[in-house]
Amino acid sequence: MTQQYDTDVLVIGTGPAGATLGLALATYGVKVQLFTQFNWLANSPRAHITNQRAMEVLRDLGVEEQVKEIATPWHEMGESLITTSLVGEEIARMSAWGTGDERYGDYLKGSPCPLVDLIQPKMEALLVKNAGERGAIFNFNTEYLSHQQDEHGVTARFLNKITQTEFSLRAKYLVGMDGARSKVVEQLGLPLEGVMSRAGTVYVTFKADLSRHVQHRPAILQWIVNPEAGFGDIGMGLLRAISPWNEWIMGWGFDISQGEPQVTTEQVQARLDAFVGEHVPDLQIEKISYWYVNQTYATQYSQGRVFCGGDAVHRHPPSSGLGSNTCMQDAFNLAWKLAYAVKGWAKPELLDSYSDERAPVGKQIVARANQSRFDYKYLKDVFGFDQGVKTQAQMLERIFAETEQAAQVRQQLYAALEVKHHEFNAQGVELNQRYExxxxxxxxxxxxxxxxxxxxxxxxxxxxxxxxxxxxxxxxxxxxxxxxxxxxxxxxxxxxxxxxxxxxxxxxxxxxxxxxxxxxxxxxxxxxxxxxxxxxxxxxxxxxxxxxxxxxxxxxxxxxxxxxxxxxxxxxxxxxxxx
Missing domain, CATH: 3.40.30.120 (Glutaredoxin)
Structure with a gap:
């Protein structure tokens, strides 16, 4: 009996994983349709670091130069500052992502691709644009409901959220790249290990011209040592430049045992003034959100003709910059295998290799991203806010006094910075992945x-x-x-x-x-x-x-x-x- 298919592959989700998969499959000449319940793509900056392996994927798919044209280039990404405020005293500085003198040559030798900094909404839009031009079909405002699979294919049900009508499509394969609340993972019953929501962070997206405050020491990441931001794994406040130097994210941890805080605009203004070191006029708050730290991974990525990838199967904080990068690599690993199965170039058994290869990577990066947060404890010990230090002035005296005791604290500081290379200069984490x-x-x-x-x-x-x-x-x-x-x-x-x-x-x-x-x-x-x-x-x-x-x-x-x-x-x- 001849099987009838509406397309070769159905992809649920249009984030970095889904959009990369759509782009790759379309590039390989495979019919693919992608679905999202939303009316467009990512609505907040989210991921931004694009590491060398992800850039190699983009290079292979022919879009690397397009990415570089709109991204913050490698040489502008490197400095990560630890200060009392943007205008205050500098405690330490980290050369990140291989830009420092000690590691620059390693990164040049390791890959033809430099890292870039590009926020997720712009990356997704670029991937979707190119995938659409190559034949991928995108369906917005379309909610995935369920699926049924058999030995020949998969039938999926959808809801058109504009007309409120349901419909079904049949394909040879279905891929769930629908994020940390994945319906596909839930319906498959894929085994998950770890914990969800183990810590909380307040994120404020805002616009303000801070150029004059950073021109003497520009950095994409500014870590602010502030007694009020001393809570949580990191124990510092964060100012992250989205579009230098007018669009930013400000973040700090909160105690999830006390419930979700209801941060007001007045509190945001006060905290930003403290982080900058003086009053910031003309503040435009774009969004206040509450983000939770996950430490969860799937031990199996597929079942029959249905596969999962991206945040659906590895859920972790943004530390180490591994999120969207790993999502894109999941897609790149799966895409050619699906293409070979669809074209008859490979046996269906080839597809078993996807879960075998990518599940260990997912487990590894979840552990690494969370460990990168835990490793901030060494810096917190240096600052001393958990040891009786009450003010920034006391903290600076603790570190920079001309005493033997302060000298020992400085040695702690140097050792703590050495540990952080495993987050900010971990080329091996990004490029040493091995498949079995x-x-x-x-x-x-x-x-x-x-x-x-x-x-x-x-x-x-x-x-x-x-x-x-x-x-x-x-x-x-x-x-x-x-x-x-x-x-x-x-x-x-x-x-x-x-x-x-x-x-x-x-x-x-x-x-x-x-x-x-x-x-x-x-x-x-x-x-x-x-x-x-x-x-x-x-x-x-x-x-x-x-x-x-x-x-x-x-x-x-x-x-x-x-x-x-x-x-x-x-x-x-x-x-x-x-x-």
Whole structure:
């Protein structure tokens, strides 16, 4: 019996996860429809840090330059200040996101993509625009109600909130990327671990020209040490620049055991004046909201033909800037697998790898984001507000007095700042993700990390790791990253000049989804001699890179008896790909 489908994939949610999935699927030529119960996209700044791995995803999907055009650039993101107020005394300064002298080179070597700062409403709009231009269909004011799945597809019910009429659509697959209150996760009964709403924060979005207060030390994040803001994990107030230096978020913690505070405009004005250090005229309050810290993750991301991703399956605070970045990576991991299943290039079993690969990452980033908040306790100990210090003046005396006791407090301060590198300069957290699944042919020997796995990237071509970035030069003399010559929805077999037998084997198989790159030919030359240092294979070896840039398999050095065609057939079969 021939199945009738309205589309290939239905996506619930148009946030960073859903919009990225829609963009990727449309790019790969898959029919996709996306749904949101709202009449537009994110209505508050929310996420803003876009890390290197997320930028690599955007680069692969062809929108990186568009993002950079409207974002705060990397070099303007770095300074995070700890002060008594915007005009008050500076206690410490952190060089964040790899912009400091000690880490700048690591970030340049690790990726062709710089970080940027772009608020979620602008990022979502850019993703939706490009996805729509490539064929994705968006349905606003449309509420997802429920679904039923069978062995051939999924039928989902929706409510048109304008006409108040219900309708159904049938697709091959359904994806729930509908946020922390996910209906899809609830209906699937996916297992969740952790706690919700363990702490609370007041967020005030406002407009005020604070440029003259920050021009001497500009920073996207300004941490204010204030006795009144000393509550909670962080124990400091926050001023975050949305659009420097006229749009801001002000935040501080509150005691959830006392209920949700009802903050007035007069209280906002008074607190802002305290955070700035003088009266701020012409304050325009956009929104006062109450935000809760979650520490919850799903241990399984799918059931049958229904998949979940983004905040629906990992719920955590914004510390470490991992939220939207991980959401986009969930989508990028899932998109090519759905595309291959839809096109008949892979067996349905390939889709099992999505949950196996991304669920451990979700657990990891929930732990890291919450730990980043817990780690502020070391700074709180320095300030001493929990130890009898009542005023900012007493706090400054405690730290900067010319006494042995103050010297010991300063040593505490330096140690506390060192800990915070695991939040603000954690390139390893962002780029060291490793996958284990049926879409990776793992090697028997365990990987040994030689440096702090959270702070430092360890680039490798081991299966399950992301292909290392380095620069090659093409036939026209242009620099091309190894990330630029792989991906784009296709598998890539990389070998050297001596690996001609791999090229011939691939040509004999003539697979629609496979490209071959011989590094050393006129097309791509290793003129800097950096690929040969990072490849970890001999010139006649081979590396198979997946569409998402992760290594699926490698043979470091074939022997004289290697049957290249047979080897590739066996590899693709083990990866659940159709040959």
């Amino acid at each position: 699944s049926n879409a990776v042919l793992a090697e028997a020997s365990p990987e040994v990390f030689t440096r702090d796995v959270e702070l430092y990237l360890q680039a490798t071509t081991r299966p399950g790791a992301k292909i290392p970035h380095t620069w090659l030069v093409d036939a026209k003399g242009r620099k091309q990253s190894t990330l630029d010559i792989t991906g784009k929805g296709r598998f890539t077999l990389i070998t050297g000049l001596s690996g001609w037998a791999w090229r011939e084997a691939a040509e004999q198989l003539s697979l629609e989804y496979l490209d071959v790159i011989q590094v050393g030919t006129r097309d791509y030359r290793d003129v800097y001699a950096t690929w040969q240092a990072k490849a970890e294979i001999e010139d006649n070896g081979a590396i198979l890179v997946r569409p998402d840039g992760y290594v699926a398999w490698r043979m470091q050095q074939p022997n004289q008896n290697t049957q290249h065609v047979s080897v590739l057939k066996q590899v693709f079969a083990q990866l659940n790909l159709n040959v």
